[in-house]
Amino acid sequence: MYPVTPTHTEELLKIIHDSAETSDKLPDTTALQKMIDKHAGERDEMLEGVAYYLNQADIKKRIRYFYKHGVKVVDTDKPNNRISHNWHKLLVQQKVQYLLGKPITFNAEEERFLEVVNDFIDEDFDDCMQELLKNASNKGKEWLHPFVDEEGNFDYLRIPAEEVIPVYDSTKKRSLLYAIRYYDVKNIDDEITRKVELYTDEQIFYYVEHEGSLIQDFDYKNNPESHFYDTKGEGYGWGKVPLIEFKNNEEGVSDLIFYKDLIDAYNGNISNNANTFDEMQDIIYELINYSGEDLAEFMTNLRHYKAVAVGEGGGFNMKTAEIPMDSSNTHLDRLEENIYRFGQGVNNNPDKVGNSPTNVAIKNLYSLLDLKANEAERKFRPALHAFFWFFTEYLKMTGQGEYDPTLLQMTFNRSRMTNELEQVQMANQSTDLSRETRIANHPWVDDVEAELKRIEAEEEDYRNNMPPLTDIEPETDGEEDEPKRD
Template sequence: MYPDTPTFEQQINEKMATETTNTKPKILNDLIRTHDTTEMKRGVDYYFNRSDIMKRQQYVWKDGVKVVDETKPNNKIPHGWHKLLVDQKVSYILGKSVTFTGPDAFLKKIAEVLTEDFNDDMIELGLGASNKGKEWLHPYINEDGEFDTIVIPAEECIPIYDTSKQKNLEAFIRYYPYIINGEEGKRAEWWTKDDVTYYVATAEGEFVLDTTEEPNPAPHFYYGDKGYGWGEVPFIKFANNQFEVSDLDFYKELIDDYDKRVSDNSNNLEELQSLIFVLKGYEGQSLSEFMDNLRHYKAITLDADPGSGVDTVSAELPIQSVNSHLDRLREEIFTFGQGVDVNTNKFGNAPSGIALKFLFSLLDLKADMLERKFRKGLEWVIWFVAEYLSIKGEGQFNYKEVKFTFNKNMLMNELEASQIAQNSSGIISERTILAHHPWVTNPEEEEKRKKEEREEKAKQVQDNYQFPEQGDGDDE
């Protein structure tokens, strides 16, 4: 959402401020009814190669009326440019797990609470934010009393902020479809800082209090037999950029033009497979008879007049112009999509580290915008982890003491990186060298292996050279 356009959240706050007589169910229904998710769904559609070209129809004018032409070739060829660019960014910034640094005791607890599933959540959040502009993470306590997280699709979410700063999350609406015993329905949840109220849609589509939930409103979670509220609304926003818009917004028209040109070219090739026949002195009665004779007998009869004959006409496609335009579109898609064109031949077969950094420069700029917003989200994740540990009685921790490092997954010249690592020995720590070596994926494990190798070599040396024990010599 751009700065000169009121955000949906601002419109919500205006509604709640002016319509103080409204009941919560009425406000809930109004907000859900006016929640526009078109832009979010469009980003998802393009990610799964369902671009606008798939909706194209061919038309013809008949008697002054525009009608669909079912006979005209209508090839629809989408190209997964958006998926390529999104996957590049997400793999680059989130392909490797985010590293946490801070007090050892707190880090140990975090590692126990945030399992490998959280790394998958980060990838899912990155994909969702890139496609929709933002995605939401819901921290909760499961039935076993364990901390867990789940990604909530942004199209199901309506955040409500305070009216002063537009930063503090005061309430949160989630609405979604469900199927029970083969029957479809819709549910909604109104979350505050202390509890959650459940609603269900009637046959008319209006949301009313769900009488099957006991109690309703309910606490955020139960730990043991006691219900708790987090003290904050348990939904964390992970934004794509400061405008909270999809990456697609910046290059959609380029993709549409590419799809259209390739599809049009395919249509033209299909149409040009048939020659146009110019008949002179044809003896037949109809054109269909001419085509039947040509198809079955490979021959036709003509008048004996000197001017009789058959000519063929075919059109030539401007292949060079089409290819030139497609090449330009490809270059602009990577430029304005801030991606890496892996087919480039500007840097040779083994580009240097500097050349690779230049190649990744646009992707790095785009990834930095996502990283900045994701840091805020991760701070809230650690806040909820600290609250969970406090409720369990496992200690009091300060979430602000934990810092995050995003380990970018950049291609590198392995020979050059290995030589730099070798030349750095004795200048910087072995741990740092291992962390930047192209073949090392886990510095801690590699450091442990090197230690084991040194101990094994020392043992072999000791076994090969048996030194006499004290007191074995002859006394004089």
């Protein structure tokens, strides 16, 4: 049971005031709650991109209605096809695999620094980069949290953007003053509890929602918690808020907003056509001077007796619905073309690509995807430098050396379809270029350094297996040379 006096809010405010130099700039629990409530709209927009990526487009929610006595009623009898086409996932995956399908290559003039970085970068890091770009494309941004684990090792954690509320300095520096993370957890009784974390440049404060208010979370032994601890158990802070924003573009918005209307129109047209096809199986009867009382009687007589009674000059005609397929297909083709255009993707339709396109044609085919990838790369570079700032700080405080993270060079190795024959021929003909440059542009080479080492090993092995020159006997005409005379 929680204590009555002092209140948890008062206790927490006192802890914040006494433990942080920047406490006068931090929000109280009431302000935190207001910021979280205000963030709900932005959160919904982010999750819309995730929903479309998982093929849960708006068409899935469509309901058909009809009016009965002037009242709008849900129609459960009419066909209601809700066909969703996953264009958004296709375009996002194109972008992710194009920009980060191959691992980022790091380089540095200081060999020891490069060695430490390459030892740290592994498949998990490459996978994390892809997840960051995928989620940033869906939501507009994603967050990475660097930290030191309980064993004293440097590590990182991806935090969903819909859980983070950043507060930046209003100056041009755009430094992060603090950040709020909120998320819901479910206990064994399926009860939902709201957790809130406040990240500052020195500490992390933990809150929990109790009876509609935020209070200190007593599940944590230390609250506020330092960013990391030394071997003696003394806590320290990074001096920066340990959350890094990976933006999708300058506006920090999802790719979906640029073509959502086109996807919805495509899904709507396909679903309407499917409804019409289903309804075509039902024949429409045009009644003339029908002598019965209601339509139910007409259908019963037609079903059971194969006949109906009509008045003088009466009868009935059968009609079916028709779809203008040519107009429908033309409209769908235009929508598909615009989805690729405004989604800045690559339409790999053989009619567009051809059987053996030249590299010039391929470059033109990828031009829009290049623009989109350039924007994402431009945002990811400073974010990665910010991440490696924390990494180099960790190296410095653990005695592994002092390095400048801004000197770390990054190369995003894009995955593009090429005409390999044309590329190999151009490389072989470029004899005025260095071997390394020609190898780097060879379509079969992924790791230039590894390939150069293999070539060097083969040449060394060839030289070692060559017989010594002294063992090679001179060629003769078959006759022994006469001895020299004095």
